[in-house]
Amino acid sequence: MAEIFVLAEHRQGQLRDITFEMLTKARELAEKTNAELTTVLLGKNVKESAKNLTEYAKKVIVVEDEKLGSFNSDAYLKVLSTLIKEHKPALTIIGHTSYGVELAPRLAAAIGIPLATDCIDVAFEGDALAVTRQMYGGKVNAKAILRKSESYMVTLRQAAFQAQKPTAPMNGQILEVPSPLTEEITTKRFIEYVLPPPGGVDITAAEVLVGIGRGIKDQANLPLVEELAKSLGGVLACSRPIVDKGWLPSDRQVGTSGKTVKPKLYVALGISGAFQHVLGMKNSDLIIAVNKDPKAPIFSFSDYGVVEDLFKVVPPLKNKINELKSQKA
Amino acid sequence: MDVIVCVKQVPETAEAELKIDASGKKIEKTGLVFDINEWDDYALEEAVRIKEKFGGTVTAITVGPEDSDSTLRKCLARGADKAIRLTDPKFEGSDAFATAKILHSVIKTMHFDLILTGAQAGDDGSAVVGPVLAELLGVPHAAMVKKIELGEGKAVVNRELEGGLEERLEVKLPALFAVQTGINEPRYVSIMGIRKAMQKEIKVMRLSDTGLNESEVGESGSWLKIEKLYVPPVEKQAEFLQGSPDEIATKIVEILKSRGLI
Ligand SMILES: Cc1cc2nc3c(=O)[nH]c(=O)nc-3n(C[C@H](O)[C@H](O)[C@H](O)COP(=O)(O)OP(=O)(O)OC[C@H]3O[C@@H](n4cnc5c(N)ncnc54)[C@H](O)[C@@H]3O)c2cc1C
Ligand SMILES: Nc1ncnc2c1ncn2[C@@H]1O[C@H](COP(=O)(O)O)[C@@H](O)[C@H]1O
Secondary structure, three states: OOEEEEEOOEEOOEEOHHHHHHHHHHHHHHHHHOOEEEEEEEEOOOHHHHHHHOOOOOEEEEEEOHHHOOOOHHHHHHHHHHHHHHHOOOEEEEEOOHHHHHHHHHHHHHHOOOEEEEEEEEEEEOOEEEEEEEEHHHOEEEEEEEOOOOOEEEEEOOOOOOOOOOOOOOOOEEEEOOOOOOOOOOOEEEEEEEOOOOOOOOHHHOOEEEEEOHHHOOHHHHHHHHHHHHHOOOEEEEOHHHHHOOOOOHHHEEOOOOEOOOOOEEEEEOOOOOHHHHOOOOOOOEEEEEEOOOOOHHHHHOOEEEEOOHHHHHHHHHHHHHHHHHHHO | OEEEEEOOEEEOOOOOOOOEOOOOOOEOOOOOOEEEOHHHHHHHHHHHHHHHHHOOEEEEEEEOOHHHHHHHHHHHHHOOOEEEEEOOHHHOOOOHHHHHHHHHHHHOOOOOOEEEEEOOOOOOOOOOHHHHHHHHHOOOEEEEEEEEEEOOOEEEEEEEOOOOOEEEEEEEOOEEEEEOOOOOOOOOOOHHHHHHHHHOOEEEEOHHHOOOOHHHOOHHHOOEEEEEEEOOOOOOOOEEOOOOHHHHHHHHHHHHHHOOOO
């Protein structure tokens, strides 16, 4: 019977959300194609996680090794290529995360199987594999077919699939496999984790956030939006380019590589709505977006949209709010 | 330090209206403004800074059509010493995997201590070329790199994980690093730089110069074949507020009031 591999992603003893998202999608694929669902867990002292995973897969392949104590893509590559060559899974699923993007392309090239990255959907069409991925910052979707192969690999976008528990635990069987890592990995060595610097403002605690993006154009325009945030009793947050330019500190960044926020109000000004940003704010109670471009993806995640130059909307908005507040006072 | 930087010219699409062309597999390119891929801009800056600190050379290399010269000129103006453009009708339709093979065919003949790529290209967003190129060359790599400290025969790099967390790794040189935005602040190009760059030569190479055969490049040498492009279905369409900026502001205030937010 055909097999589908899911690489369990974990960090500091914790299985990460993406693992359960991948397992959910993989379960659907396995049911449709009558394949066996196997999850692969590499690490050191991972018994607890392995047990947890038995609820989600028919088989849990566990490889324990000192050298797998922290993520090292070269170590992972050696172990996984051994397992994939041996089991020949029809499909191997890896997360499109920082770990996954370092590992998957090199692994696929090393084994010689085709890979599609950052997929938001995957389906077998006969023995062909079709994927859906986004291009041009989420403005266009592409359906693509992978080159014919007996074994395929994909990386799945974070939060593209909602993690669900199987209706009944799958009572998977744990299969402990001896580590094929005979030698030290000398190419690459993990040193330590570096925590983000402690921030002055905790945007995750704010009830109102005014999020600014590249549409703000110039650092000199920051006071304007700062004032709007103040009128609303909120604080400024931002997309990544604003932090990259050094206009706001990194603790203000919303998104996959920043913070996840859920304020009562999120006002997005000049933000296009790339998924890495959207993942960090889409669960806000009320989202109002201002963007010049009517096709900006942000509008698909907002309650209210304003297609206009933010510099025309922000000043009257700020004034009206201040007026109202002074009337009340 | 001899550094090779892989750069791609991509259309500026954040503010542009995109149209899918008649084939249904590509976007209409006319009317779009092209520039260096955002991530590669940071990679190039990092390479130039390394050269300024340690000496050596910077070579910018691209697989792309003739008009990619404007991106290569920008690299030269910023401080790259050499530029190579790989252009051939047979390269068309190459995905990230085929592109990595084309880059490999040339880079394997060159001396380098370091290769820098962007973390991803803004158009296809594959994040594939760097790590595959490293595999083909048999050198170590790190992806999502936010900081590079070079030492004797090795580098210590910070890799970006999720949620603001990073990890520090020691990597043996020569190596390939795929850099993430924010690693530095790319400099502006001086008029002098642009003038000087106009005099530098861009080396052009074709399929016949790569030692690859036709089937290894283009669509036949790719992992992925695009079947169709389409506008993403909308999950939750915003209600658009119409009117003059003043009227819009009033409407927003009403919404906020009704929700008890002001
Ligand atoms: C691994 C990885 C992690 C990432 N993590 C994050 C993250 O955590 N957070 C994040 O935000 N991004 C992240 N990104 C970057 C992300 O992919 C996008 O590049 C980024 O979110 C774009 O920011 P933006 O919307 O501000 O800029 P752009 O995409 O350039 O959009 C600018 C928008 O402003 C509009 N605009 C311009 N002028 C005006 C005006 N006068 N009035 C109104 N609108 C205007 C334009 O129409 C456009 O839609 C990450 C990327 C990668 C690869
Ligand atoms: N056509 C190309 N020519 C040169 N370098 C490229 C090309 N395509 C991609 N790259 C490099 O590979 C990185 C990742 O691209 P991708 O894998 O397409 O997302 C880019 O940031 C570039 O550094």
